[in-house]
Amino acid sequence: MNSRDDIVTAALRHLNVRPTASTADIAEAAGISRATLHRHFASRDDLLREIGLRSLEHWAGVQESTGMLAATASGDAARIRTCAEEMLRQLVVSADDYAFALVDEYLYALPEIGARTEELFELEVAFWAAALQAGVVRPGLTPRWVAHASYGVLVACREALRHGDVARRDVPDLVLSTFLHGVSA
Amino acid sequence: MNSRDDIVTAALRHLNVRPTASTADIAEAAGISRATLHRHFASRDDLLREIGLRSLEHWAGVQESTGMLAATASGDAARIRTCAEEMLRQLVVSADDYAFALVDEYLYALPEIGARTEELFELEVAFWAAALQAGVVRPGLTPRWVAHASYGVLVACREALRHGDVARRDVPDLVLSTFLHGVSA
Numbered sequence: 603m604n605s606r607d608d609i610v611t612a613a614l615r616h617l618n619v620r621p622t623a624s625t626a627d628i629a630e631a632a633g634i635s636r637a638t639l640h641r642h643f644a645s646r647d648d649l650l651r652e653i654g655l656r657s658l659e660h661w662a663g664v665q666e667s668t669g670m671l672a673a674t675a676s677g678d679a680a681r682i683r684t685c686a687e688e689m690l691r692q693l694v695v696s697a698d699d700y701a702f703a704l705v706d707e708y709l710y711a712l713p714e715i716g717a718r719t720e721e722l723f724e725l726e727v728a729f730w731a732a733a734l735q736a737g738v739v740r741p742g743l744t745p746r747w748v749a750h751a752s753y754g755v756l757v758a759c760r761e762a763l764r765h766g767d768v769a770r771r772d773v774p775d776l777v778l779s780t781f782l783h784g785v786s787a
Numbered sequence: 788m789n790s791r792d793d794i795v796t797a798a799l800r801h802l803n804v805r806p807t808a809s810t811a812d813i814a815e816a817a818g819i820s821r822a823t824l825h826r827h828f829a830s831r832d833d834l835l836r837e838i839g840l841r842s843l844e845h846w847a848g849v850q851e852s853t854g855m856l857a858a859t860a861s862g863d864a865a866r867i868r869t870c871a872e873e874m875l876r877q878l879v880v881s882a883d884d885y886a887f888a889l890v891d892e893y894l895y896a897l898p899e900i901g902a903r904t905e906e907l908f909e910l911e912v913a914f915w916a917a918a919l920q921a922g923v924v925r926p927g928l929t930p931r932w933v934a935h936a937s938y939g940v941l942v943a944c945r946e947a948l949r950h951g952d953v954a955r956r957d958v959p960d961l962v963l964s965t966f967l968h969g970v971s972a
Binding site: 620621622705706707708711737738739740741742743744746747748750751753754755756757758759761762765767768776779780781782783784785786787 | 805806807890891892893896922923924925926927928929931932933935936937938939940941942943944946947950952953961964965966967968969970971972
């Protein structure tokens with residue numbers, strides 16, 4: 603528990619449940635002294651920055667492992683549809699692990715986090731533009747709106763999980779069907 | 788600008804743009820002294836509590852003006868559908884005014900805000916249960932999931948607006964069609 607990486611993991615786990623936890627609370631939950639925590643992170647912002655960067659690298663990893671850039675470039679409807687579904691399934695799983703990082707305003711106010719978020723967001727906008735072009739997404743929507751809508755459904759997923767309102771097993775299908783087809787009968 | 792109510796309005800307007808603003812920043816943006824701000828609100832938490840309560844009363848007002856309780860009790864599909872659409876349209880408009888209150892974790896960590904949120908959320912869960920029962924919402928979804936999903940699409944709307952990614956005029960239809968029918972072609 604004394605490595606920087608272990609501390610970030612423990613901090614994230616605690617912040618997922620208590621988003622407003624202080625560094626003292628986090629140290630206590632992680633079972634380390636405040637001195638140990640401060641040796642690695644001079645301030646709460648430093649710790650948030652590390653959590654934010656890790657969460658963004660996870661997002662970048664999902665974009666990569668699902669071949670999002672290649673699917674975007676291909677313009678192929680079937681490929682784009684498969685990629686969209688796989689991305690959402692993977693992000694749903696991590697919406698719980700990265701619950702805190704998904705929505706914390708203080709974290710996104712940190713300059714380098716905001717900039718990297720924009721970068722990854724723009725890649726996703728390009729992907730949804732290709733999806734629109736290929737007829738995977740219905741006309742009348744815009745790529746930027748679809749990108750925000752996919753974020754919104756992940757926030758819904760995170761809220762439903764943290765309140766214990768959905769079974770973890772059901773979440774990927776709920777998220778995917780709601781995002782793709784809505785809630786209307 | 789010296790009344791408590793004016794200060795809350797100005798604070799909310801500033802926090803919508805700078806969610807991490809300190810009380811000093813807020814006083815400056817509102818064009819009042821820190822002393823005046825502190826005369827009304829002893830701490831940032833006190834100010835947040837007032838913003839949270841106002842935003843929740845707005846939510847309660849939307850539930851009331853759209854006749855949500857009566858629609859829930861009626862079990863009538865057409866009435867429930869109309870009420871759902873009207874609620875979303877009204878909440879979309881306020882998702883921008885109450886952008887900060889919609890997602891701030893620090894605000895929801897305040898005990899009385901959390902409790903009142905749960906109360907209003909439960910009324911909405913009962914409404915979506917009636918919607919499911921009446922066949923307005925498709926089978927396979929749960930009332931709690933639908934309630935979270937409606938929150939998610941409001942967060943999407945708020946993000947899209949604050950980034951300037953959608954025209955305000957287009958937002959109600961985008962939100963409604965995405966929530967009801969999804970993004971798929």
